[in-house]
Amino acid sequence: MKRFKVIAAAILVSGFMGGAVLADGGHDTPLPPKNDWTFAGPFGTFDKTQLQRGFKVYREVCSSCHSMGLVSFRNLAQPGGPGFTEGQVKALAASYKVKDGPNDAGEMFERDGRAADRWPSPFPNKQAAAAANGGAIPPDFSVIAKARSYSRGFPLFLVDMFTQYQEHGVDYITALLQGYSDDTHGVEVPAGKYYNTFYPGNVIAMPKPLNDGQVEYPKGADGRPQAPETVAQYSKDVSAFLMWAAEPKLEQRKETGFRVILFLIVLAGLFYFTKKKIWSRVEGHH
Amino acid sequence: MSGHSNYVPKSAFGRWFERRLPIMGLIHSSFVVFPNPRNLNYYWTFGGILAFMLVSQILTGVVLAMHYAANVDLAFNSVEQIMRDVNYGWMLRYLHANGASMFFVAVYVHIGRGLYYGSYKEPREVLWILGVIIFLLMMATAFMGYVLPWGQMSFWGATVITNLFSALPGVGETIVTYLWGGYSVGNSTLNRFFSLHYLLPFMIFGVVALHVWALHVPGSNNPAGIEKKTDKDTLPFHPYFTIKDAFALVCFVIFFSWFTFYIPNYLGHADNYIEANPAVTPAHIVPEWYFLPFYAILRAVPDKLLGVLAMFGSIAILVFLPWLDTSKVRSGAYRPAFRVFFWMFIANAIVLGWLGAKPPEGLYVIASRLCTAYYFAYFIVILPLLGKIERTLPVPASIAEAVLGPSGSGSAMAAGAASSPNSQG
Numbered sequence A: 001m002k003r004f005k006v007i008a009a010a011i012l013v014s015g016f017m018g019g020a021v022l023a024d025g026g027h028d029t030p031l032p033p034k035n036d037w038t039f040a041g042p043f044g045t046f047d048k049t050q051l052q053r054g055f056k057v058y059r060e061v062c063s064s065c066h067s068m069g070l071v072s073f074r075n076l077a078q079p080g081g082p083g084f085t086e087g088q089v090k091a092l093a094a095s096y097k098v099k100d101g102p103n104d105a106g107e108m109f110e111r112d113g114r115a116a117d118r119w120p121s122p123f124p125n126k127q128a129a130a131a132a133n134g135g136a137i138p139p140d141f142s143v144i145a146k147a148r149s150y151s152r153g154f155p156l157f158l159v160d161m162f163t164q165y166q167e168h169g170v171d172y173i174t175a176l177l178q179g180y181s182d183d184t185h186g187v188e189v190p191a192g193k194y195y196n197t198f199y200p201g202n203v204i205a206m207p208k209p210l211n212d213g214q215v216e217y218p219k220g221a222d223g224r225p226q227a228p229e230t231v232a233q234y235s236k237d238v239s240a241f242l243m244w245a246a247e248p249k250l251e252q253r254k255e256t257g258f259r260v261i262l263f264l265i266v267l268a269g270l271f272y273f274t275k276k277k278i279w280s281r282v283e284g285h286h
Numbered sequence B: 001m002s003g004h005s006n007y008v009p010k011s012a013f014g015r016w017f018e019r020r021l022p023i024m025g026l027i028h029s030s031f032v033v034f035p036n037p038r039n040l041n042y043y044w045t046f047g048g049i050l051a052f053m054l055v056s057q058i059l060t061g062v063v064l065a066m067h068y069a070a071n072v073d074l075a076f077n078s079v080e081q082i083m084r085d086v087n088y089g090w091m092l093r094y095l096h097a098n099g100a101s102m103f104f105v106a107v108y109v110h111i112g113r114g115l116y117y118g119s120y121k122e123p124r125e126v127l128w129i130l131g132v133i134i135f136l137l138m139m140a141t142a143f144m145g146y147v148l149p150w151g152q153m154s155f156w157g158a159t160v161i162t163n164l165f166s167a168l169p170g171v172g173e174t175i176v177t178y179l180w181g182g183y184s185v186g187n188s189t190l191n192r193f194f195s196l197h198y199l200l201p202f203m204i205f206g207v208v209a210l211h212v213w214a215l216h217v218p219g220s221n222n223p224a225g226i227e228k229k230t231d232k233d234t235l236p237f238h239p240y241f242t243i244k245d246a247f248a249l250v251c252f253v254i255f256f257s258w259f260t261f262y263i264p265n266y267l268g269h270a271d272n273y274i275e276a277n278p279a280v281t282p283a284h285i286v287p288e289w290y291f292l293p294f295y296a297i298l299r300a301v302p303d304k305l306l307g308v309l310a311m312f313g314s315i316a317i318l319v320f321l322p323w324l325d326t327s328k329v330r331s332g333a334y335r336p337a338f339r340v341f342f343w344m345f346i347a348n349a350i351v352l353g354w355l356g357a358k359p360p361e362g363l364y365v366i367a368s369r370l371c372t373a374y375y376f377a378y379f380i381v382i383l384p385l386l387g388k389i390e391r392t393l394p395v396p397a398s399i400a401e402a403v404l405g406p407s408g409s410g411s412a413m414a415a416g417a418a419s420s421p422n423s424q425g
């Protein structure tokens, strides 16, 4: 009976807290399919080669429209990231021109990028970004993987609390990038806009950014690309990269969490038996 | 905090100090030898958990405040920089954000415990009202804290909630202008919310001290809902309740850690990772989960002013609860009919929370109204009447009897064993 009450209370509390996750609903788009991510779950870690490929896709395709203002070049060499070397990062930064100043003469000047510089934005300001994209501003990529989500509905959202499904954002982006089609399913698409199955409202200002074979992947020992050069693969790789950009401390967080929880479980065990011992002096039954 | 302490410190310095400020004696009498009902169950550990959460929020908050910039152009990025560039900044921020949720989990269990076991009844009315004040201050603190990261939900949540005050006749517009520090939610709003968000937790701390003081006058209520009478009914706080509280606290922190380290954004809203933009309204403006039942009550009422009054009234009514519940029997354990209504009340609150997250349309509105009606009926109709008409079960003669059975309560054995470790140490 006692145990039943505790379980009932736990279910009630979780149902209550989960209510928030039910917040958005009522859109007409299908739910994005779930992918297998190496960074999912309690022991998740990023796949460095995948992050490097994803970064390549970002740099060669998306970075012409999307900024990533909170990420610095040096972050690319940090532990828990794509694992570039310091040298690679320096060389990469130096290949960009960065505006600096004013100098002693009071003038702004251009210099080669350094590892500490932030990722350069494709547009000088929001107005320029909107003007170049038919009035829509391509969102910054620094935290986009956490800034997008979708509702899984009852009761799945409760299950997610236990299974730690947290990859709503990346699954959505992966689906979005593959969601373009010529068949608009009767949706009216104005000029300069595009049909996308997964975008809320189905009409998006971003032209289909990816096509098969567009980005060249590093070759393996057999001379074949490390991963298929397809839209599906590009989408996953760039999404994984965006997850890292949004949560660069993800690996550290999960590792720390495991150690913390393990320690706490041992501590709880010790306290439990101490409590039992102390109370055994006074308890009549139980 | 109850009565005189005859504690004598061991060291000469301790005795010297104690004659000038008897603080060790205060601690000794309140948290070491304090006689607690021996039958407290694990619901009674949430008070300690709440104290822990308050301290945790203050510690993480003070360090966050060292790096946070309360300015509309900087706030969003400063929180992100805390997550990226400050050593263990991600941990501080996730502890603080999830800590607020855990604080509310604990306070809801704590309040639910009080409702079930009748802890608000005489002689604990003031203790209960102080609790309601703490709850209100917590809500204000959490609401203003949620504005600080200056995401879309921060901004639009602040806009919706502050606007509610404009419904008050006469003074409404003035109050809103003062809350905003201008004519819309903006930089001045963010600045004053930060200032108040820093201040209120310390006010909570003060009220918590009064709450504990008021607690230590009659002592804790207990599952049997009868007062302690003899030594056989109680056990000294230390070691019996210190160890029990410690065990419960560690279990709670495991739960807290699960959220902080593994699903830190589960309880948040993705839109709050988009920087505040007054020109773009989010599709759904949803408060944090712990406000949802009250949000549902607000929207259940078609009139704005009445809705606001209903929302505040739903909390204010708790103040009058000690006089609304007419039952002579305190604990729900001996009130079978009450139990049915109580669990319906809990289920009703959860459904209200769910409705608060739904768009205010169609069936959801009707359901919200029904649930709001039950919420108030519970306090205004059910509890006053039930106390007069229900048939309660026989209440045990003493706490010792409730724990050990009628025979066990007669044996002095248990009580003797209970006090011995304390007299030694």
Ligand code: HEM
Pocket (backbone or CB within 6 Å): B054, B057, B058, B059, B060, B061, B062, B063, B064, B065, B068, B079, B093, B096, B097, B099, B100, B103, B138, B141, B142, B143, B145, B146, B147, B148, B149, B197, B198, B200, B201, B202, B204, B268
């Ligand atoms: C009663 C205790 C407290 C509660 C319930 C509380 C609640 C909150 C909440 C809900 C947030 C928003 C979290 C997010 O989504 O990012 C927040 C943010 C913040 N709080 Fe508190 N807080 C408390 C105490 C404090 C104290 C004592 C301080 C400072 C001395 C503080 C400083 C901050 C700062 C700087 C932020 C912005 C950074 C951030 O958003 O993570 N808090 N608080």
